Amino acid sequence: MSDPVFDLYSTGIDADPFPSYAALREHHPCYWSDANGLWILSRFEDVNAAAQDWRTFSSTSGNLIDELPGRTGATLGTTDPPRHDRLRALAAAAFARKNMAALIEPTRAVATSALAQAREKGTFDFITDFSSKVTVGLLFQIMGLPESDAAEIRRKVVLSISTDKEKRGRNEEQIAAFRDISQFITDEVEKRRVAPRDDLVTALATSEIDGDRLSDREVVLTSATFVMAGVESLSSFMSMFALNLHNYPDARRRVLADWNLLPLAIEESLRFNTSAQRFKRVATKNVELHGQTIKEGDRVALAYGSANRDWRKFRNPDVYDIERRPQGHLGFGAGSHFCLGSNLGRLVTQEAMRVFLEAIPEYHLAVETLTWTPSSNFRAPVAIPMGIGRA
Numbered sequence: 526m527s528d529p530v531f532d533l534y535s536t537g538i539d540a541d542p543f544p545s546y547a548a549l550r551e552h553h554p555c556y557w558s559d560a561n562g563l564w565i566l567s568r569f570e571d572v573n574a575a576a577q578d579w580r581t582f583s584s585t586s587g588n589l590i591d592e593l594p595g596r597t598g599a600t601l602g603t604t605d606p607p608r609h610d611r612l613r614a615l616a617a618a619a620f621a622r623k624n625m626a627a628l629i630e631p632t633r634a635v636a637t638s639a640l641a642q643a644r645e646k647g648t649f650d651f652i653t654d655f656s657s658k659v660t661v662g663l664l665f666q667i668m669g670l671p672e673s674d675a676a677e678i679r680r681k682v683v684l685s686i687s688t689d690k691e692k693r694g695r696n697e698e699q700i701a702a703f704r705d706i707s708q709f710i711t712d713e714v715e716k717r718r719v720a721p722r723d724d725l726v727t728a729l730a731t732s733e734i735d736g737d738r739l740s741d742r743e744v745v746l747t748s749a750t751f752v753m754a755g756v757e758s759l760s761s762f763m764s765m766f767a768l769n770l771h772n773y774p775d776a777r778r779r780v781l782a783d784w785n786l787l788p789l790a791i792e793e794s795l796r797f798n799t800s801a802q803r804f805k806r807v808a809t810k811n812v813e814l815h816g817q818t819i820k821e822g823d824r825v826a827l828a829y830g831s832a833n834r835d836w837r838k839f840r841n842p843d844v845y846d847i848e849r850r851p852q853g854h855l856g857f858g859a860g861s862h863f864c865l866g867s868n869l870g871r872l873v874t875q876e877a878m879r880v881f882l883e884a885i886p887e888y889h890l891a892v893e894t895l896t897w898t899p900s901s902n903f904r905a906p907v908a909i910p911m912g913i914g915r916a
């Protein structure tokens with residue numbers, strides 16, 4: 526077979542990476558992408574092993590393929606143990622102060638209000654009018670950030686993770702957007718230093734283990750990670766889930782008939798087409814894999830989205846089977862960097878989508894083709910124009 530020329534910046538990969546992933550898994554499981562200057566690991570066993578082995582596959586240069594300047598070394602996705610252990614313990618302690626069950630009602634309230642406004646429009650965009658309103662609204666509540674800034678910060682989060690195809694990676698607008706998010710949070714942290722509040726930013730700023738606390742930079746960058754993950758990963762995931770329930774009407778009907786299937790359908794969506802498709806590591810030593818040599822210092826993309834479609838791990842992997850119970854899927858990563866917000870992500874998706882589906886059990890896409898956000902890490906449509914009922 527000829528070289529597949531896998532290019533993370535191609536619009537085809539944004540729209541549908543799965544046929545290319547399959548070609549990589551079968552014929553080039555350890556693939557050097559000349560176009561992107563990195564290796565791509567695509568089989569479950571390899572991706573899972575690399576995610577667990579931080580000594581060999583390090584995150585210290587950042588886990589974004591087009592890493593944002595100023596993010597490395599001081600937040601969870603850009604450090605290795607022991608520094609990562611310390612940050613993770615302090616961040617997890619702050620997170621644990623939020624009672625998950627207490628978030629059910631606020632999630633349902635934010636979702637109900639977003640839905641009421643969306644329905645008034647007739648045709649609406651599931652992302653702008655629902656999923657991102659719910660996730661931004663809730664995250665801003667948890668973190669204690671001013672709601673008036675929510676829409677603008679969400680716009681900047683999307684910009685900060687959008688890669689520019691023409692410029693092959695990062696661009697000025699993306700960097701400026703991340704700088705603005707960091708400045709916005711820096712100002713909020715300063716306010717908490719003067720007057721602590723009952724919110725997640727204060728909890729991070731005051732989190733303490735054996736006298737050790739996060740530095741100001743660590744509080745800002747960890748808060749920024751929460752905002753970016755909470756706003757974008759979650760909103761994009763919820764959007765992919767709504768698309769799956771549209772594309773697989775039988776699955777949707779079964780969920781509507783038995784709400785116990787809703788968490789199972791969410792878990793299968795995390796496997797089937799998660800929004801967090803690929804994350805980066807850098808090799809700390811030479812690694813021999815499938816006849817190739819990954820050299821010390823080489824960049825390596827862990828294609829979680831591909832690993833989740835590997836038949837060696839999941840039977841009939843291209844089938845969306847809501848009763849599959851996909852044990853060990855990599856939708857939230859694996860190893861020491863396993864998503865800190867996984868339970869929050871599941872809970873918010875479940876509660877918000879229940880509100881949505883109870884009100885709108887039948888919906889259709891109001892466009893023929895979706896446009897996809899250009900991103901080397903993530904996968905989500907730019908918008909999902911939707912109408913209520915059958916087309």
Ligand code: HEM
Nearest residue numbers: 588601602754755758759762801804857858862864866870
């Ligand atoms: C369903 C939505 C979400 C998905 C699909 C998702 C996915 C992921 C994945 C795949 C990773 C691993 C990154 C790597 O390997 O380098 C990760 C890490 C992380 N996620 Fe999420 N995430 C979601 C929601 C959230 C939420 C709601 C939060 C918090 C508000 C969050 C916070 C984090 C943090 C802090 C990390 C870094 C953990 C570490 O490096 O120790 N995520 N997420």
